[in-house]
Amino acid sequence: MTQNSRRLSGMCRAAAVTAVAGASLFSLAAPTQAATDGPNYVAMGDSYASGAGLRGVKDAECDRTTGSYPSIVAGTSAGENLAFKDVTCSGATTRSIWNAQGSKPPQINALTPNTKLVTLTIGGNDVGFTSVLATCALVKSSDPNGSPCKKYFTTGKDVLGERINTMEGRVRDVITDIRRRSPDAKIVVVGYPALFPDNGVGCAEVPFAQQDFAFLRDTTLKLNRALARRAADGGTGVSYADTYKATIGYDMCQPRQRRYIESLTPGAGSMAAHPNSYGQLLMSVATLDQILKP
Template sequence: METQQSSAQPRPNFSGAGYVALGSSYAAGPGLGIPVPRSAPGARRTDANYPHRLASALDLMLTDVTSSGAVTADILYRRQYGQPPQADALTPDTDLVTITVGGNDIGYVMGLVAAGLPPGPARLAGLAGGLQRLGTGGLDRQLVLLEASLTMVGELVRRRAPRARVLFVQYLPVLPPDPVVRVPRMSTRQAASGRRFFTHLAGATARAAAATGATLVPVAAAGADHHAWSDDPWTTAGIRPRPGGPLPFHPNTEGMAAVAAMIGAELTGSGAAP
């Protein structure tokens, strides 16, 4: 009897591949693990973030330059916390790049925090009315600029690391996608504006990926049932950070693990993402 050979293709082997992680706190994972490296405390990146989890799972050689508070300019040309621009970590030998950035360009998390604060503290912090401004022409212009800035990031990565596999990784959602679900400490108008805000952020990331020939990791859709008030949250709901815990409205440990699994599934073709 003739032996039939399997038509299944072997999974890609990434062992030893050079991996550079770029992005903001949604990639850095502040408060989730041990800070790394200790020489850059302001960045607040930890060993429990998705870049470290992905590198461990696929045996990658990780250079993690993600940084809390980073905007696209901090990847492109600007120093942050005394560190060089994140793109300086890229080389022609880089094999893999992940990018999660853009929320700070338009004040995404700050807007959510402001919406949950009482009027007095919000005003004192200079955040009053954060989400109410979402419908203004000024913010609409910011959103247009965000897409252009993300595209510039993708183009620079292509130039600096021409052989690399490049992945734009969206932000995990915080708010419930269903407008009927009540969001504590937010008015209906604020929550609706926050959803619009997040939709624009996710869309700008997707369009920048398409414009630069990068792969999109659709974290925004995958996390819809895991919002901060769900039974299985991937993001935090608290306004005030817990000592040693994640920041408000940021990925938690489960969220970082889920994102790493989604990226791993995309790279290996395993389809084994959450």
């Protein structure tokens, strides 16, 4: 099977799962019409949830698009019967859940007692994802065959590990507050996809030292494990959607026709190191898989 055939096959499978899942999503909230006293489905999170860089911009300030996985979930046949509120915003941290981000009110404000479904992708910006990538690119020249970025962030103390620990505690508080405001909501914590090669072998197109690819992969996995722990400890109605496994082999180092995560090449804009339309589709499938579980 050719690469294009594999991609087409994967897209067809994902579209079919999305369509079937949408038919069952109706039973989750069971409204007969869009709610008038608050949204049934609230999407919260950062640029990985907002669909940053894709077409169909709904909100330029937040880089929120119609190609995001929450929009795909909401666009299923049953999702059309759920009043949908998308408050995702590029650059959001856990602080953005409770505090204004630019002109945008706190994301938590979108929740009501009538909310029946919440999806949440948050934590990458708490760890400083964008600045970490910039630093890794800057220090590459000091040791292109080694791991200068890992050395930068672990000499003396594990800077990123400490950030992840702090983030994990905040995500716990976010889940607690969501449950308090929307006690009947099913909460799906959606993890981050495989941005870097899972085998740790890098590529010339992405400007990092050779051994730093494994360091960045491991950091992504640590972040996802922290999110999965918080979801597991969140109690009944809280689950974790693993988007990493589904995107292994489709990272930013893959050929353009295969990758689901855009590379750091000039002109990528806000989509750099973010899921493209295929990546968002796979994220929606992983999310729907959790929504449909009893």
